Amino acid sequence: PEAATFSELFADALHPAPRIDRARQETGADLHVAISLSFQAAFHGAERQVAVTRQVACAACEGAGEVMTAGGSCPKCRGAGQVRWARRHMVFTRACAACAGSGREKQRGCSSCAGQGRAVRSEPITVRIPAGVRDGARLRVAEQGHAGRFGGRNGDLYVDIQVRPHSVIRREGDDLHIAVPVAINEAALGSRIEVPFLDGQVQIRIPPGTQAGRRIRVSGRGAPTAAGDRGDLWVEVRLALPESLDERSKELLKEFARINDGDVRRGLHETFKAEY
Ligand SMILES: [Zn+2]
Ligand SMILES: [Zn+2]
Structure with missing residues (x-):
C-alpha cells in the first residue's frame, strides 16, 4: 500500500468549495464626505459621526447575488453536499463546489437584491480625526465606501476636512x-x-x-x-x-513725560533725512 500524497490527504483544506466567483469580483466605488470642525476641535482631534448612504453587501445572499433554494437537490452531488473519489484503495471526499457543500440546488439571482449582491443603506460611520488636522486635509477611511461586488474589496471613504477660523x-x-x-x-x-x-x-x-x-x-x-x-x-x-x-494716572503720565523728554520719533526723522 502506498501512502496518499500530501495534496490528496489535505484536499478539503487546499480546495475549499468556492463560495464566490473571483472572475466577477469588482471593487466598490469610493465615497466622499466633508466634515466642518471648529479650530479648537481640529487642534485637539475629534471623533465625528457622518451619515452615509452607501451600497452594502446584500444581507440575504451575503453579497453573492445568489442563494440556495430550500427545495431541490444539487444535480452535481445529488444532494450529498460532497463529492467522493477513489485513488487506489483510498477514498477522498471534498465539499461539492457546485452547491458550496449545501447539497441544495442554486437559485440564480437573489430575490432581495435582484442578483446584484448589494443593497443601499444609510448609516452613521464614526470618523477619527487626528489632533492638529489642517484645513483642506483629506482623510481616508479604508474600506468604508461602497461594497465591492461578489466578494470584491470595498471602496474607501474619503473625508474632506474644513477647519473654521479662530477669532484670535x-x-x-x-x-x-x-x-x-x-x-x-x-x-x-x-x-x-x-x-x-x-x-x-x-x-x-x-x-x-x-x-x-x-x-x-x-x-x-x-x-x-x-x-x-x-x-x-x-x-x-x-x-x-x-x-x-x-486723574491720578494722568498726573503720573504727565510726570513721566517731563522726565522722559526724548523724542521717540527721532529714529524716524533720521531715516527720512538719510534717504532724502
Ligand atoms: Zn441578495
Ligand atoms: Zn452539490
Whole structure:
C-alpha cells in the first residue's frame, strides 16, 4: 500500500468549495464626505459621526447575488453536499463546489437584491480625526465606501476636512500665532503674564523695555504634527492702554513725560533725512 500524497490527504483544506466567483469580483466605488470642525476641535482631534448612504453587501445572499433554494437537490452531488473519489484503495471526499457543500440546488439571482449582491443603506460611520488636522486635509477611511461586488474589496471613504477660523489664533504651517494685549507698565518694566490658550494657560516672560509688535516664541505649544511633536506658538505683543484714565494716572503720565523728554520719533526723522 502506498501512502496518499500530501495534496490528496489535505484536499478539503487546499480546495475549499468556492463560495464566490473571483472572475466577477469588482471593487466598490469610493465615497466622499466633508466634515466642518471648529479650530479648537481640529487642534485637539475629534471623533465625528457622518451619515452615509452607501451600497452594502446584500444581507440575504451575503453579497453573492445568489442563494440556495430550500427545495431541490444539487444535480452535481445529488444532494450529498460532497463529492467522493477513489485513488487506489483510498477514498477522498471534498465539499461539492457546485452547491458550496449545501447539497441544495442554486437559485440564480437573489430575490432581495435582484442578483446584484448589494443593497443601499444609510448609516452613521464614526470618523477619527487626528489632533492638529489642517484645513483642506483629506482623510481616508479604508474600506468604508461602497461594497465591492461578489466578494470584491470595498471602496474607501474619503473625508474632506474644513477647519473654521479662530477669532484670535492664526495657523501658519504647524506654528500658531496669537496677538496678546500687554499693559504699558508690563512692557516697560518687564513681567510674567498668563495667556489663555487652546490647551491651558501659557506663561510668558515679557522682558523689560518690550516694544509693541515684538514676537515671543513659545517652543512646542503650536499645532500637533503628524510626526507626533508640535509646532511653536508665537505671541505678538500689543500694547494696551486703559480705556479711560483717572486723574491720578494722568498726573503720573504727565510726570513721566517731563522726565522722559526724548523724542521717540527721532529714529524716524533720521531715516527720512538719510534717504532724502
Ligand atoms: Zn441578495
Ligand atoms: Zn452539490
